[in-house]
Amino acid sequence: MEKFGKSQAMKRSEDVRFLTGHGRYVDDIAPEGALHAYMFRSPVAHAVIGTLDVSAAREAEGVALVLTVDDLLAAGMDVRMAATVVPNRDGTQGADPERPVLARGRLRHVGEPVALIVAETMQQAKDAAELIELDYDELPAHVELCAGGETIHAEAPDNRAFDWGMGDEAATEEAFARAARVVRLEVGDNRVIVNAMEGRGCFAEWDGSRIHLAFNGQGVWDMKGELAQAMGLDEADVRITNPDVGGGFGMKAASYPEYFCVAQAARVLGRPVRWYSERTEGMLSDHAGRDLVTMAELAFDEGHRILGYRIHTICNLGAYNSGFGQPIQTLLFAKVLTGTYDIPTAWMRVEGIYTNTTQVDAYRGAGRPEAIYVIERVMDRAARDLGIDPIELRKINFVKEFPYTTVTGETYDVGDFPRVLDHAIADADVAGFAARRAASEAEGKLRGLGLCFYIESILGDPSEGVKVEFTEDGGARIYVGTQSNGQGHETVFAKFLSDHTGIPFDKIVFVQGDSDLIAQGGGTGGSRSVTTQANVTLTAVAAMVEGFSAFLAEEMGVEPGEVRFDDERFRAEGSNLTPTMLETAALAREKGREDLLTWSVRDKIQARSYPNGAHFAEIEIDRETGVAEVVKYTVVDDFGNLINPMLAEGQVHGGVAQGLGQALCEQTVFDEDGQLLSATFMDYALPRAYDMPWIKFDVEPVPSTGNPMGMKGCGEAGTVGALAAVSNAVQDALWPLGIRQVDMPFTPMRLWSLLGGAKQA
Ligand code: SMO
Known part of the structure; x- marks a missing residue:
């Protein structure tokens, strides 16, 4: 079976339906007369x-x-x-x-x-x-991101929902006390409105x-x-x-x-x-993303090695607690707090603040983009302050021995960060950047190069369900517990079953999203789907092979242990019968063995996976207009083994687009009365195809040990990497002008104002 199932760039079978207006969305199937x-x-x-x-x-x-x-x-x-x-x-x-x-x-x-x-x-x-x-x-409306103001809930008189912490505060203090250098940066992470295509x-x-x-x-x-x-x-x-x-x-x-x-x-x-929901209604009532500000500090020794990391984050919760967990912006944040670096001690303090604004909740990455944004911005700043190349500073501090347990208790099983970074340095032609910068300057434009080296921690619910049913028409149905939101599950999971059973892809019907049809499942979220659903499908296939083998042993007149499933057929020494899975199911049906026709399994993967990778963004800023354009974009990811590299790349493209949107144009504005001013697409700028750069994408896989396929989740990674890559590129472009701090979104207005100020200075 090894020759199947890996790295096949199969196109999505559902796209014909979607692209020709035949998708069946909730509003298409509402009952007649509703x-x-x-x-x-x-x-x-x-x-x-x-x-x-x-x-x-x-x-x-x-x-x-x-x-x-x-x-x-x-x-x-x-x-x-x-x-x-x-x-x-x-x-x-x-x-x-x-x-x-x-x-x-x-x-x-x-x-x-x-x-x-x-x-x-x-x-x-x-x-x-x-x-x-x-x-x-x-x-009075409380819209500022700070404690105090008019009380919103009696349970939190100063509008502070919580004040939690993680890590070792005293040890971190001590590390800072003996540091040769301390670098500080305040990092804002702007609120975004999600604006899914379908309300x-x-x-x-x-x-x-x-x-x-x-x-x-x-x-x-x-x-x-x-x-x-x-x-x-x-x-x-x-x-x-x-x-x-x-x-x-x-x-x-x-x-x-x-x-x-x-x-x-x-x-x-x-x-x-x-x-x-209508669009403006959604902008007012869909849970928003991000909206936090962090003071971050890194302590270094003489050799540019990190001694300690300390952050204080203030999160805007909106008006209520998240259903996923009150500190939604920093819950998974804690899991990748220290990024890809060997940091011996760290401390995070997080305050959550209620405001009279729409609730903030999980948004693509749910805490991990937020954490990586902070560490990668402050690492870049540290390189500038310490007078060392940002790539070099990262390499000095990378985790190099695995498994590695972070100060927040995550164990990164495998990885090879220098190899991934070197691949990206080559793909991004970092060596040629100085010449490209000079060329931009000759045209009166500022050019900057920014790196983000991210890591994610993948796993919402580790368990997942599947049901495989052999149908009377000679095919099979796969019922999955995950839920496609447009990522291509219908293709990926049917193909996966096909590859591991030999059942032809076009004989498999994919079913999802009905609590009456399978007993339990986990849905889509946290980049979990492919690792969990593939794992439980393998478990179901193993059960099918075992059950069918025992059944066929009788038919073949051999001992159960002598039947093997090999190259899409069951075989046994001394028997001419070599039935396929579908033929075996048909035979079982003929013999009244209904028990062999439905396989329901629930299984869990044992450990998280840690996708990681390097994003290099190159941006050009027009001094006259303040427009920042991403002119070159390179991604090298370690997603472990991929079962469909084309769809994984598509996930990265979409993720990068969402990151660029937040970094360059998406700005959520409330006035002092708590009225949302950016409540239509006239006022809220989503990125368009025109704003997207060509993305050079490649992978440098180090298979995960956390699941049998060696996969690492890939659904959110693009967003995680994009924010800091673009921000560091903008910072790089502005640094020679003495501009030391600028926060997302890098709108023309914001950059033009800064550049005007710099000219006068
Ligand atoms: S933000 Mo996600 O885990 O659906």
């Missing part, structure tokens, strides 16, 4: 609700139902959304205020759901929303005893438990489905208020109900 739901949202960032009068809306034409939090409570629903807290440094717990499904007494951000209106048509629902009378006493949406139907909620998520399993809890149903009476999904990026992994309300509306009305 009522339309519209969410009435808070118009202000902070207020105490006086009265909420929905009586006129209830009487409006076409309106079937209006739900407020009182209606949900009266129906016995649990309106508190799931959240977890972190222990504070002083041993107390982080604040644990309620996030209600619909506003309860207070309004805490613009766009917060207040009442759901359900009507025959969307226009009628929207018209009825105009009739809702919401009286409130407005409070959030759902529909729900109630058959009198069971609820079916379809939504465009990153998996069905968390929502199943949460909806059962909220609605007071047995989990067996909850079916959750995810159809085709047009991009999630962490944002769609959360459970959102609309889903609970729409499900309840369907139950109350006994009719299907649908809801779909």
